[in-house]
Amino acid sequence: MDEPHAHSAPARSRSFRESLITEESVYGTILVSGMIVASGSHQATLVETFLTVVGTVVVFWAAHVYAGAVAGHGVIEGDQTTLPTAFRRSLRRSIGFLISAVPPCVVLLLGAFRIVPDQFALWAALWVGVFILGILGYSAFALRGSPWHIRVFGCLGTASFGVAMILLKAFIH
Template identity: 60%
Template sequence: MSGVDRGVGGSQRRTTDRRPSPPSPAEVLRTSFVTEESVYGVILVSGMIVVAGGHGESSWRVFWTVVITVIVFWAAHVYAGTVAHHGFDDHRMVSLGEAFRGALRRSFGMLVAALIPSSILLLGAARVVPDLWAIWTALWVGVIVLAVLGFIAFRRRGSSLLIQVAGALGTATFGFAMILLKAIIH
Protein backbone atom coordinates (compact mmCIF):
# COMPACT_ATOMS: atom_id res chain seq x y z
CA MET A 1 0.00 0.00 0.00
CA SER A 2 1.36 3.41 -0.92
CA GLY A 3 0.88 6.70 0.77
CA VAL A 4 2.12 10.27 0.71
CA ASP A 5 4.35 11.57 3.45
CA ARG A 6 4.70 15.28 3.92
CA GLY A 7 8.28 15.96 4.88
CA VAL A 8 9.82 19.09 6.36
CA GLY A 9 8.69 22.19 4.49
CA GLY A 10 5.55 20.53 3.12
CA SER A 11 7.31 18.65 0.30
CA GLN A 12 5.74 15.39 -0.67
CA ARG A 13 7.46 12.05 -1.08
CA ARG A 14 5.98 8.68 -1.91
CA THR A 15 6.20 5.98 0.77
CA THR A 16 5.42 2.32 0.64
CA ASP A 17 4.32 0.03 3.42
CA ARG A 18 6.68 -2.89 3.43
CA ARG A 19 5.48 -6.19 4.73
CA PRO A 20 8.05 -7.97 6.84
CA SER A 21 9.60 -10.94 5.15
CA PRO A 22 8.62 -14.31 6.59
CA PRO A 23 11.08 -15.64 9.15
CA SER A 24 13.63 -18.20 8.03
CA PRO A 25 13.31 -21.80 9.29
CA ALA A 26 16.35 -21.18 11.53
CA GLU A 27 14.69 -18.09 13.02
CA VAL A 28 11.44 -19.98 13.61
CA LEU A 29 13.32 -22.79 15.34
CA ARG A 30 15.34 -20.33 17.44
CA THR A 31 12.33 -18.31 18.55
CA SER A 32 10.20 -21.41 19.08
CA PHE A 33 12.86 -23.42 20.87
CA VAL A 34 14.32 -20.86 23.26
CA THR A 35 11.12 -20.50 25.27
CA GLU A 36 9.86 -21.26 28.74
CA GLU A 37 8.07 -24.25 27.23
CA SER A 38 11.40 -25.66 26.02
CA VAL A 39 12.99 -25.29 29.43
CA TYR A 40 9.92 -26.85 31.02
CA GLY A 41 9.98 -29.65 28.43
CA VAL A 42 13.60 -30.57 29.16
CA ILE A 43 12.95 -30.55 32.90
CA LEU A 44 9.81 -32.65 32.37
CA VAL A 45 11.72 -35.17 30.25
CA SER A 46 14.54 -35.33 32.80
CA GLY A 47 12.05 -35.84 35.61
CA MET A 48 10.33 -38.63 33.71
CA ILE A 49 13.68 -40.29 33.02
CA VAL A 50 14.46 -40.12 36.75
CA VAL A 51 11.10 -41.56 37.76
CA ALA A 52 10.79 -44.19 35.03
CA GLY A 53 14.47 -45.14 35.10
CA GLY A 54 14.65 -45.22 38.89
CA HIS A 55 13.30 -48.74 39.12
CA GLY A 56 15.77 -50.45 36.79
CA GLU A 57 13.47 -50.17 33.77
CA SER A 58 14.81 -50.68 30.28
CA SER A 59 15.50 -47.64 28.14
CA TRP A 60 12.66 -48.81 25.87
CA ARG A 61 10.13 -48.50 28.71
CA VAL A 62 11.66 -45.21 29.83
CA PHE A 63 11.45 -43.94 26.24
CA TRP A 64 7.74 -44.73 25.98
CA THR A 65 7.01 -43.27 29.40
CA VAL A 66 8.77 -40.06 28.39
CA VAL A 67 7.13 -39.82 24.95
CA ILE A 68 3.60 -40.45 26.21
CA THR A 69 4.01 -38.07 29.15
CA VAL A 70 5.44 -35.28 26.96
CA ILE A 71 2.61 -35.67 24.44
CA VAL A 72 -0.03 -35.50 27.19
CA PHE A 73 1.61 -32.43 28.80
CA TRP A 74 2.06 -30.80 25.39
CA ALA A 75 -1.60 -31.39 24.45
CA ALA A 76 -2.70 -30.00 27.82
CA HIS A 77 -0.47 -26.98 27.29
CA VAL A 78 -1.90 -26.33 23.81
CA TYR A 79 -5.45 -26.71 25.14
CA ALA A 80 -4.80 -24.40 28.10
CA GLY A 81 -3.16 -21.82 25.83
CA THR A 82 -6.06 -21.97 23.39
CA VAL A 83 -8.65 -21.53 26.13
CA ALA A 84 -6.68 -18.75 27.81
CA HIS A 85 -6.23 -16.70 24.63
CA HIS A 86 -9.57 -17.35 22.91
CA GLY A 87 -12.03 -14.50 23.07
CA PHE A 88 -10.98 -11.10 24.30
CA ASP A 89 -7.20 -11.00 24.74
CA ASP A 90 -4.76 -8.09 24.50
CA HIS A 91 -7.71 -5.72 24.12
CA ARG A 92 -8.93 -7.39 20.91
CA MET A 93 -11.03 -10.35 19.85
CA VAL A 94 -9.07 -13.54 19.21
CA SER A 95 -10.72 -16.32 17.22
CA LEU A 96 -10.53 -19.93 18.34
CA GLY A 97 -8.33 -20.76 15.33
CA GLU A 98 -5.93 -17.90 16.04
CA ALA A 99 -5.73 -18.87 19.72
CA PHE A 100 -5.05 -22.49 18.76
CA ARG A 101 -2.33 -21.56 16.25
CA GLY A 102 -0.68 -19.29 18.81
CA ALA A 103 -0.76 -22.02 21.45
CA LEU A 104 0.75 -24.50 18.98
CA ARG A 105 3.52 -22.06 18.11
CA ARG A 106 4.31 -21.26 21.75
CA SER A 107 4.35 -24.91 22.82
CA PHE A 108 6.46 -26.20 19.91
CA GLY A 109 9.61 -26.02 22.03
CA MET A 110 8.22 -28.53 24.50
CA LEU A 111 8.14 -31.18 21.77
CA VAL A 112 11.50 -30.23 20.27
CA ALA A 113 13.11 -30.32 23.72
CA ALA A 114 12.15 -33.97 24.11
CA LEU A 115 13.74 -35.07 20.83
CA ILE A 116 17.40 -35.23 21.86
CA PRO A 117 17.01 -37.12 25.17
CA SER A 118 14.41 -39.41 23.59
CA SER A 119 16.77 -40.19 20.72
CA ILE A 120 19.44 -41.20 23.20
CA LEU A 121 16.95 -43.46 24.98
CA LEU A 122 16.19 -45.06 21.62
CA LEU A 123 19.88 -45.94 21.27
CA GLY A 124 19.50 -47.99 24.43
CA ALA A 125 16.22 -49.48 23.25
CA ALA A 126 17.91 -50.56 20.00
CA ARG A 127 20.73 -52.10 22.04
CA VAL A 128 23.31 -49.81 20.44
CA VAL A 129 24.35 -48.81 23.96
CA PRO A 130 23.53 -50.32 27.37
CA ASP A 131 20.27 -49.17 29.01
CA LEU A 132 21.98 -47.57 31.99
CA TRP A 133 24.34 -45.64 29.73
CA ALA A 134 21.40 -44.37 27.62
CA ILE A 135 19.46 -43.23 30.68
CA TRP A 136 22.39 -41.39 32.31
CA THR A 137 23.50 -39.88 29.01
CA ALA A 138 19.98 -38.62 28.29
CA LEU A 139 20.02 -36.90 31.70
CA TRP A 140 23.43 -35.30 31.09
CA VAL A 141 22.37 -34.18 27.62
CA GLY A 142 19.35 -32.56 29.29
CA VAL A 143 21.79 -30.52 31.40
CA ILE A 144 23.63 -29.45 28.25
CA VAL A 145 20.39 -28.54 26.44
CA LEU A 146 19.27 -26.48 29.45
CA ALA A 147 22.63 -24.70 29.51
CA VAL A 148 22.36 -23.91 25.79
CA LEU A 149 18.79 -22.62 26.24
CA GLY A 150 19.89 -20.35 29.09
CA PHE A 151 22.92 -19.10 27.16
CA ILE A 152 20.91 -18.31 24.01
CA ALA A 153 18.13 -16.62 26.00
CA PHE A 154 20.57 -14.21 27.66
CA ARG A 155 22.55 -13.71 24.46
CA ARG A 156 19.34 -12.80 22.61
CA ARG A 157 18.70 -10.13 25.22
CA GLY A 158 22.14 -8.61 24.61
CA SER A 159 23.58 -9.55 28.00
CA SER A 160 27.32 -9.59 28.60
CA LEU A 161 29.22 -12.86 28.19
CA LEU A 162 29.46 -13.22 31.97
CA ILE A 163 25.67 -12.96 32.32
CA GLN A 164 25.19 -15.36 29.41
CA VAL A 165 27.38 -17.95 31.14
CA ALA A 166 25.63 -17.31 34.47
CA GLY A 167 22.27 -17.75 32.72
CA ALA A 168 23.47 -21.00 31.18
CA LEU A 169 24.64 -22.30 34.56
CA GLY A 170 21.43 -21.18 36.26
CA THR A 171 19.27 -22.95 33.72
CA ALA A 172 21.49 -26.05 33.77
CA THR A 173 21.08 -26.22 37.55
CA PHE A 174 17.63 -27.72 37.02
CA GLY A 175 19.21 -30.56 35.06
CA PHE A 176 21.85 -31.03 37.76
CA ALA A 177 19.02 -31.27 40.29
CA MET A 178 17.47 -34.09 38.25
CA ILE A 179 20.80 -35.92 38.13
CA LEU A 180 21.18 -35.52 41.89
CA LEU A 181 17.65 -36.87 42.33
CA LYS A 182 18.47 -39.81 40.05
CA ALA A 183 21.62 -40.54 42.05
CA ILE A 184 19.66 -40.49 45.32
CA ILE A 185 16.90 -42.72 43.93
CA HIS A 186 19.31 -45.10 42.19
Protein backbone atom coordinates in the same frame (compact mmCIF):
# COMPACT_ATOMS: atom_id res chain seq x y z
CA MET B 1 1.09 -14.32 9.91
CA ASP B 2 0.63 -12.68 13.27
CA GLU B 3 3.76 -10.55 13.41
CA PRO B 4 4.26 -7.70 10.96
CA HIS B 5 8.00 -8.43 10.64
CA ALA B 6 7.47 -12.11 9.83
CA HIS B 7 7.95 -11.70 6.09
CA SER B 8 11.72 -11.33 5.98
CA ALA B 9 14.07 -14.32 6.25
CA PRO B 10 16.02 -12.97 9.26
CA ALA B 11 12.76 -12.20 11.06
CA ARG B 12 11.45 -15.73 10.35
CA SER B 13 14.73 -17.21 11.60
CA ARG B 14 14.62 -15.12 14.76
CA SER B 15 10.94 -15.95 15.25
CA PHE B 16 11.75 -19.68 14.96
CA ARG B 17 14.61 -19.32 17.48
CA GLU B 18 12.31 -17.42 19.79
CA SER B 19 9.76 -20.25 19.47
CA LEU B 20 12.43 -22.66 20.71
CA ILE B 21 13.93 -20.48 23.43
CA THR B 22 10.88 -20.47 25.70
CA GLU B 23 9.88 -21.57 29.15
CA GLU B 24 8.04 -24.42 27.42
CA SER B 25 11.36 -25.74 26.10
CA VAL B 26 12.86 -25.59 29.58
CA TYR B 27 9.80 -27.23 31.09
CA GLY B 28 9.76 -29.97 28.41
CA THR B 29 13.42 -30.77 29.02
CA ILE B 30 12.92 -30.95 32.79
CA LEU B 31 9.81 -33.09 32.31
CA VAL B 32 11.79 -35.58 30.20
CA SER B 33 14.54 -35.72 32.81
CA GLY B 34 11.99 -36.24 35.57
CA MET B 35 10.34 -39.05 33.65
CA ILE B 36 13.72 -40.73 33.10
CA VAL B 37 14.44 -40.49 36.84
CA ALA B 38 10.97 -41.82 37.73
CA SER B 39 11.11 -44.69 35.24
CA GLY B 40 14.58 -45.64 36.36
CA SER B 41 13.43 -45.79 39.97
CA HIS B 42 10.79 -48.35 38.95
CA GLN B 43 13.35 -50.58 37.22
CA ALA B 44 11.66 -50.05 33.85
CA THR B 45 13.36 -51.28 30.69
CA LEU B 46 14.66 -48.65 28.30
CA VAL B 47 11.82 -49.42 25.90
CA GLU B 48 9.32 -48.85 28.72
CA THR B 49 11.16 -45.70 29.77
CA PHE B 50 11.18 -44.39 26.20
CA LEU B 51 7.46 -45.09 25.72
CA THR B 52 6.62 -43.53 29.09
CA VAL B 53 8.65 -40.42 28.33
CA VAL B 54 7.24 -39.97 24.82
CA GLY B 55 3.66 -40.62 25.94
CA THR B 56 3.94 -38.21 28.85
CA VAL B 57 5.54 -35.49 26.74
CA VAL B 58 2.84 -35.76 24.07
CA VAL B 59 0.02 -35.59 26.64
CA PHE B 60 1.59 -32.64 28.50
CA TRP B 61 2.30 -30.86 25.21
CA ALA B 62 -1.27 -31.36 23.95
CA ALA B 63 -2.65 -30.13 27.28
CA HIS B 64 -0.34 -27.12 27.12
CA VAL B 65 -1.42 -26.25 23.58
CA TYR B 66 -5.08 -26.65 24.53
CA ALA B 67 -4.70 -24.52 27.67
CA GLY B 68 -2.80 -21.85 25.72
CA ALA B 69 -5.50 -21.72 23.06
CA VAL B 70 -8.31 -21.47 25.59
CA ALA B 71 -6.45 -18.88 27.68
CA GLY B 72 -5.53 -16.85 24.60
CA HIS B 73 -9.02 -16.80 23.12
CA GLY B 74 -10.89 -13.65 24.01
CA VAL B 75 -10.32 -13.76 27.77
CA ILE B 76 -9.74 -10.02 27.95
CA GLU B 77 -12.79 -7.88 27.36
CA GLY B 78 -12.64 -6.40 23.87
CA ASP B 79 -10.05 -8.92 22.67
CA GLN B 80 -11.21 -10.24 19.32
CA THR B 81 -8.66 -13.08 19.05
CA THR B 82 -10.34 -16.01 17.35
CA LEU B 83 -9.94 -19.56 18.61
CA PRO B 84 -7.96 -20.64 15.50
CA THR B 85 -5.56 -17.70 15.95
CA ALA B 86 -5.16 -18.49 19.66
CA PHE B 87 -4.54 -22.15 18.76
CA ARG B 88 -1.84 -21.24 16.19
CA ARG B 89 -0.11 -18.95 18.68
CA SER B 90 -0.19 -21.62 21.36
CA LEU B 91 1.04 -24.26 18.94
CA ARG B 92 3.93 -22.07 17.79
CA ARG B 93 4.87 -21.14 21.35
CA SER B 94 4.79 -24.78 22.51
CA ILE B 95 6.86 -26.35 19.72
CA GLY B 96 10.01 -26.12 21.84
CA PHE B 97 8.33 -28.39 24.38
CA LEU B 98 8.38 -31.21 21.81
CA ILE B 99 11.69 -30.41 20.13
CA SER B 100 13.59 -30.27 23.42
CA ALA B 101 12.42 -33.81 24.20
CA VAL B 102 13.84 -35.32 21.00
CA PRO B 103 17.59 -35.54 21.81
CA PRO B 104 17.20 -37.32 25.19
CA CYS B 105 14.65 -39.67 23.61
CA VAL B 106 17.09 -40.50 20.80
CA VAL B 107 19.68 -41.42 23.43
CA LEU B 108 17.12 -43.64 25.17
CA LEU B 109 16.42 -45.35 21.84
CA LEU B 110 20.14 -46.04 21.39
CA GLY B 111 19.97 -47.99 24.62
CA ALA B 112 16.67 -49.65 23.76
CA PHE B 113 18.18 -50.92 20.50
CA ARG B 114 21.27 -52.12 22.41
CA ILE B 115 23.60 -49.74 20.57
CA VAL B 116 24.81 -48.48 23.96
CA PRO B 117 24.44 -50.08 27.43
CA ASP B 118 21.24 -49.29 29.35
CA GLN B 119 22.83 -47.40 32.22
CA PHE B 120 24.96 -45.36 29.85
CA ALA B 121 21.83 -44.43 27.86
CA LEU B 122 19.94 -43.33 30.99
CA TRP B 123 22.78 -41.20 32.32
CA ALA B 124 23.64 -39.83 28.87
CA ALA B 125 20.00 -38.84 28.27
CA LEU B 126 20.05 -36.93 31.57
CA TRP B 127 23.32 -35.18 30.65
CA VAL B 128 21.91 -34.32 27.22
CA GLY B 129 19.08 -32.63 29.12
CA VAL B 130 21.62 -30.59 31.10
CA PHE B 131 23.31 -29.58 27.85
CA ILE B 132 19.98 -28.56 26.27
CA LEU B 133 19.06 -26.54 29.36
CA GLY B 134 22.44 -24.81 29.24
CA ILE B 135 21.95 -23.91 25.59
CA LEU B 136 18.45 -22.61 26.32
CA GLY B 137 19.68 -20.45 29.19
CA TYR B 138 22.59 -19.04 27.20
CA SER B 139 20.43 -18.44 24.13
CA ALA B 140 17.67 -16.69 26.07
CA PHE B 141 20.14 -14.07 27.26
CA ALA B 142 21.87 -13.89 23.87
CA LEU B 143 18.54 -13.11 22.16
CA ARG B 144 18.14 -10.22 24.54
CA GLY B 145 21.62 -8.91 23.78
CA SER B 146 23.06 -9.58 27.24
CA PRO B 147 26.85 -9.48 27.70
CA TRP B 148 28.74 -12.80 27.60
CA HIS B 149 29.09 -13.16 31.39
CA ILE B 150 25.32 -12.83 31.88
CA ARG B 151 24.82 -15.42 29.13
CA VAL B 152 27.16 -17.79 30.97
CA PHE B 153 25.27 -17.23 34.24
CA GLY B 154 22.02 -17.90 32.36
CA CYS B 155 23.52 -21.07 30.95
CA LEU B 156 24.67 -22.30 34.36
CA GLY B 157 21.45 -21.31 36.10
CA THR B 158 19.24 -23.09 33.62
CA ALA B 159 21.51 -26.15 33.40
CA SER B 160 21.39 -26.45 37.19
CA PHE B 161 17.83 -27.76 36.92
CA GLY B 162 19.13 -30.68 34.87
CA VAL B 163 21.93 -31.25 37.37
CA ALA B 164 19.27 -31.30 40.10
CA MET B 165 17.56 -34.15 38.23
CA ILE B 166 20.85 -36.02 38.01
CA LEU B 167 21.39 -35.58 41.74
CA LEU B 168 17.85 -36.81 42.34
CA LYS B 169 18.56 -39.92 40.27
CA ALA B 170 21.82 -40.50 42.13
CA PHE B 171 20.09 -40.27 45.52
CA ILE B 172 17.15 -42.45 44.47
CA HIS B 173 19.50 -45.22 43.37
